[in-house]
Amino acid sequence: MTQQAKISIQQETFDLAQEMQSLAQGRADVGAIVTFTGLCRDENAALSALELEHYPGMAEEEIARVVSQAQARWPLLGVTVIHRYGRMAPGDQIVLVITASSHRLAAFESAEFLMDYLKTRAPFWKKEHRSDGTSGDWVSAKDHDDHAAARWEQI
Amino acid sequence: MKAVYFAWVRERIGRAEEEITPPAHVANVADLISWLSEKGEEYAYAFEKPQVIRVAIDRTHVKHDTPIHQAREIAFFPPMTGG
Numbered sequence: 001m002t003q004q005a006k007i008s009i010q011q012e013t014f015d016l017a018q019e020m021q022s023l024a025q026g027r028a029d030v031g032a033i034v035t036f037t038g039l040c041r042d043e044n045a046a047l048s049a050l051e052l053e054h055y056p057g058m059a060e061e062e063i064a065r066v067v068s069q070a071q072a073r074w075p076l077l078g079v080t081v082i083h084r085y086g087r088m089a090p091g092d093q094i095v096l097v098i099t100a101s102s103h104r105l106a107a108f109e110s111a112e113f114l115m116d117y118l119k120t121r122a123p124f125w126k127k128e129h130r131s132d133g134t135s136g137d138w139v140s141a142k143d144h145d146d147h148a149a150a151r152w153e154q155i
Numbered sequence: 156m157k158a159v160y161f162a163w164v165r166e167r168i169g170r171a172e173e174e175i176t177p178p179a180h181v182a183n184v185a186d187l188i189s190w191l192s193e194k195g196e197e198y199a200y201a202f203e204k205p206q207v208i209r210v211a212i213d214r215t216h217v218k219h220d221t222p223i224h225q226a227r228e229i230a231f232f233p234p235m236t237g238g
Contacts, residue, residue, distance in 0.1 A: 124237025
């Protein structure tokens with residue numbers, strides 16, 4: 001089984017349709033593709049932007065380690081992970097995960113696993129910039145993200 | 156070794172990276188955090204709650220009891236909030 005993966009840490013946005021097409025192009029063994037897109041969210045109409053800081057080098061390496069774990073656990077035919085850094089406005093795309101497999105269960109589960117682990121292991125940090133021009137706080141890590149990642153260790 | 160700081164750890168210390176030379180008795184990550192905390196108010200502020208600080212040695216996550224003598228680059232940062 002070919003274990004191809006595309007990992008990109010980039011400032012520019014991405015095109016979901018194009019990424020999905022390039023993952024499945026020219027092959028007939030893919031029966032299921034799951035895609036997840038994470039967006040910059042503004043819950044209280046108080047956010048002008050999110051600034052995403054990352055650890056260059058480690059971000060790529062850590063995501064590659066998480067992808068390898070997913071490939072060891074599910075029969076995946078392809079994986080794409082794109083994570084952006086820099087300044088993002090509400091509604092902008094931040095992260096993309098695509099998993100391809102013969103059957104849907106592996107594609108669904110591995111996509112969820114990848115997102116749960118990216119949130120707790122990939123070295124990225126979000127800082128808020130408020131609509132009133134002031135610099136806001138660093139976003140706090142959530143306990144429920146740790147719990148979401150931990151449940152994969154019990155299965 | 157090179158120390159690198161991210162997010163609010165970087166902001167509190169006031170620099171993104173620096174060369175550090177801890178003495179021989181500083182054996183593991185927890186020792187290094189205590190030693191750095193003594194370097195000045197800004198370091199004490201950054202490391203005021205050592206248990207929340209995450210650490211990577213040569214770009215791999217490590218625990219606070221990991222030895223540091225082989226490290227070339229050691230990074231300090233808050234819990235991650237990507238995705």
